[in-house]
Amino acid sequence: MPPPLTDKPIAIASDHRGVALKARLSAWLVANGYGVNDCGTDSAAERVDAMDYALRLVDEIRAGRTDFALGICGSGQMMAITANRFPFMRATLLHTAAASAPARQHGDANMLVLGADTTEPAAAEHILAAFLATPALGDRYAERRERLAKLDVSQPPT
Template identity: 40%
Template sequence: MRIAIAADHHGVNLKQRLTAWLTAHGHEVSDRGSHSATDTVDYPPLCADVSRRVADGRADAGLVLGGSGQGEVIACNKIRGVRAGLGHSTFMVEISRGNNNANVLVIGTKVITDDEAERLLALWLSTPFKGGRHQDRIDQITALEA
């Protein structure tokens, strides 16, 4: 799977770890920045970059790392065709993929540990979309973008 990944300064260290994990599991990773854990960076352009890559097909999925993840999920969801979900728990990850067919996962590095992030990313990648009545809802969400 082709995965675009980005992190603000809060997520740079975790981004390096998850990039290595993704690569070791056979995924092609496009690191979209940032690269410094000490220089403050604004997350909206990073979210837009990852989300646009997912929306236009240059990436199959996106992963964005920030402090809480709240602002990042809002920014990602401004891009037409993106369904970003917060990945702070098993329940949230399963719902975002299984019910909402999320194509971008957002993780708050101040909310969960690095070990939890790795475990939740693995779960997100392996959770299939349920379709059926959930597809009807995705279609309704897509209609809101029109």
């Protein structure tokens, strides 16, 4: 098994629909040498808003407590849309392990998002493993990341 991609714990959060998958992936992370910072929610019984938990993950990365976050909601869409409102976030909603490589290599994604309703648990483990096993490429891809961080999302493109 390769060494972990980061020494910091992986921040993980879900809405009510992702609780079971979050528990499984948290256990997978621990079994594979990663620390886990569980940012909620803990119950599938009460409906919660995925946006609130995506913002918790954004705060973990902003504060430097983690390098990578894992967000899970029903479709994955709300977690990804919310996180990508922030210029330092590069959230990617993935459905296959093969898509992990370009997301990490080319986009230096720092947040993996999964749909609890659309991703089988075993597939989610493979996607997570591929995501964490793939380093970001430098050169023009690092330049692209810097350009993304400087975009002014408050104004329409000219």
